[in-house]
Amino acid sequence: MKPRIEEIPIEEFDLSLAGMRIMNPDWISRIQDSMWLHGQLQPVIARKHEGRYQIIDGFKRVYVSMDLMIKTLRCQVLDIDLQQAKLLILSYNRPQQSMEVWEEAMVLENLLKTHDLSQRSLSTLTGYSRSWVSRRLSLISKIDEEVATEIRMGSLTSRHARALMRLPRGNQMGVARVIINLGLSSRLSERLVDGFLKAEDEDKQRDILKHPEQILWDYTQDWPNDPHDGRLSSYGNDLMISIINFLHPARTLFLQLQDPRIEELKETEKVIITPFLGDVSGYVAKLTGAIGQLQILKHEEQDER
Secondary structure, eight states: OOOEEEEEEGGGEEOTTGGGSOOOHHHHHHHHHHHHHHOOOSOEEEEEETTEEEEEEOHHHHHHHHHTTOOEEEEEEEOOOHHHHHHHHHHHHTTTTOSOHHHHHHHHHHHHHHTTOOHHHHHHHHOOOHHHHHHHHHHHHTSOHHHHHHHHTTSSOHHHHHHHTTSOHHHHHHHHHHHHHHTOOHHHHHHHHHHHHHOSSHHHHHHHHHOTHHHHTOHHHHSOSSOOOTTSOHHHHHHHHHHHHHHHHHHHHHHHHHSGGGGGOOHHHHHHHHHHHHHHHHHHHHHHHHHHHHHHHHHHHHHHO
């Protein structure tokens, strides 16, 4: 039977396979904006299952449609079994590379556990190498379940997971909280994990989690021993060195201001600290003005050309 396009009421969709996809709020927001402006551009894909339509591709479109109170969606209906449906979750997202590594791992793990498949057969069925299958299954097996929940919620990415899997399970969530609270990139997350693993004892590890700035922005790792740049004048090099020396304490202060413990400050503490922050704010305004002069000079030079 050839696939057919049908107009399906929202309430008839079965979202039971959604657990193998990450519902990242940012992605959903982008899809919502698109559907609000343009409507449904592509049909969702589903199979008939127990009197309903089990979604294979288009989970986010269904969730957005519920929020926008759209009553029906165009749906391509396939006549396939459950195992084929799960394999299609991988293949439909392969051309756009729209699946996170963690999502691929969740699909593979589900197939392995619920369909009595081996890694060899998974490789054959998916068209990927056995090492590709093994790496993804290894990722899931080494991640703490609490961290896995954060990944499924979109708070952490697969790249964060790759960094965290280097830690013992019992330490992963503590480091993950720092990554989430500070919105760290995968590169800085790797640096945080490196520092945690090098810590001499548990006291040092706890200190790193309380004050991660001590290793996150170590400029000895980011800049050469001799920062002199032959392309710059003597003043230009002096200015560059001042900028480098400024970045570390500036980022440290920003990190402290982002710390959730800031909400626990007592009123007396705020009274003491606020005037100093006012001074900082004043210097930031002056710095912004000074930087603006460089921007103006740049625009003037372009105009002369």
